[in-house]
Amino acid sequence: MPSMAGQRDYYEVLGVAKSASFEEIKKAYKKAALANHPDKNPGDDTAVERFKECAAAYEVLSDEDKRARYDRYGHAGVQGGAGGGSPFGDVNDIFSQFGDIFEGFFGGNQRSRGGPQRGSHLRAAMTIDLVTASKGADRELRIQRKKSCEKCKGTGAEPGSTPHRCDYCGGRGQVVQSQGFFRVQTTCPACSGSGSIIRNKCTECRGTGRENEEVVLQVRIPAGIDNGVQLCLRGEGEAGAGGGPRGDLYVEVQVKEHPLFKREGIHLVCTVPISYTQAALGGEIEVPLLSGSDTLEIPAGTQPGEIFRVKGEGMPDLRGGRRGDLHVQVELQVPRKLDAEHEELLRKLAEYENTNVAPHHKSWLDKLRDFISGDHDDEEDE
Ligand SMILES: [Zn+2]
Ligand SMILES: [Zn+2]
Structure with missing residues (x-):
């Protein structure tokens, strides 16, 4: 990624106006990402960088909060936590996050090869107050995620049996179909992309190789963290299929508004x-x-x-x-109510400053008192 100083304007990256709607941004991103996709630009190393730049721009501009911060503070307002920069390690990360908008172009998910696959990234949120944000803290975070099935060690096959290679895709997990100029890769319908068929499924995980777990993680919140910053906990996401490594966990930190600051x-x-x-x-x-x-x-x-x-x-x-x-x-601050002495002093001040002020209004009780005492002058006497 280019450094912060050399970072291009996100609107420029996607070629949209500052006032662009979400739909326009999504459309522009799709177009730019397809044009710069590394598969379409073999041998062009800069394509990967351009592709990641588009994804980073889309990540910010497609999110109302992040976009508002970006409009206000520029890149500094949306830079990630301690690590900084884009949360994407490689091109496949981008697909695991925004894959849904590419459905039909690249076959949705990018589970290209059979065998172990890295698990997907998880997202969680955490709310802290401003004092905690200023001091930093260690917080516990409870999340639900998938772990590798203990019984079958993540293979999905009952211990003692082994999965067979999928005949439909030849173990590749993907099938290629031609549609006009496009070659469209889709996930193999027979093996759901795993590349293998399990005849004797593990009874514990019913062949998925993964089971749910609830874990409590320690999250270190750095002092000075701003609202919306994402902390990345490497390797704390979902367990991968077929015993693959875990994805990452992104924790978005929300800082509550302070009543005074x-x-x-x-x-x-x-x-x-x-x-x-x-x-x-x-x-x-x-x-x-x-x-x-x-x-x-x-x-x-x-x-x-x-x-x-x-x-x-x-x-x-x-x-x-x-x-x-x-x-x-x-x-x-201007006093809402004045007692008699305070008012008298202010009236003297007004006189001194030669300011035209509203005349004194007698209260109904004053008027009543004056009436009884026979003091019948007009209401303004001072
Ligand atoms: Zn199992
Ligand atoms: Zn298959």
Whole structure:
């Protein structure tokens, strides 16, 4: 894969507009992937790279969340976890993930050769809060997956018997049919792609070679992880058919929204209310931190919406760089209710500032009191 700096724009890769609909993106990807498929470009090494680039672009642009992050932050917003880059190891990974949209072109799945096959990748999700995201953590994750059947060691044949080579496909697991210009490979209907026929099926797994298991895995969440980042646990996916190796497990980490902090990359943003007097005279305000709180000096003449930086109180950088900052945006708070003294002071201030303010409104009770005491002047007296 090209490095982050040299990465092409995903919209450009697929040749679609920024406003393209999901259907347009899917169509463009299908077209680009078929044109660059390594089978169609024998001997062209760059085809594989182009093919992977298309798949990486499609992975992001076909996912509403990832696309929104990409639109906002570019490649940095959708780069995978510690490993970074595309989660695809090879071309077949791409088919195991997006294979469904190629149905009919390459025979759906790419179980090309008989014998042991690597298991498919699994996906899981995990939700953490922002404080955990900032510190990192070890979490347990319970998943259901397939394991190799213990009784038949994954072969699917009853111990003591052996599978026979499939006569229909000659053990290749695939059959080729010609349709006009296209040679279409499909999974062998007789052996379902395994290349062998089991006459005496294992009674434990009924010939599948795999059985379900529930496992609890330890997942290390790196400090600084952002919402939507995928962690890859190599070799923790489904067991392969015929005793093949396990696929990988991708864990998407969701970081819950925090009531006070918004995240922008490695920085955190929060809003803190201040009063007119604090803004005008300056003073110390209390600001929340991920761990507790701190005081922040604001200068006289602070304007509403002004942003102050508290260095190093943001999120850690996933790639080991400098820790982000906390950006405190002050918000001018206007009292909703005033007691008599407060109002009087503000009216004096308005007078001093020569500001035209609304006249004092007497309450119904005031008016009643005035009426009883015989004080019949008009309602505005101040
Ligand atoms: Zn078995
Ligand atoms: Zn067959």
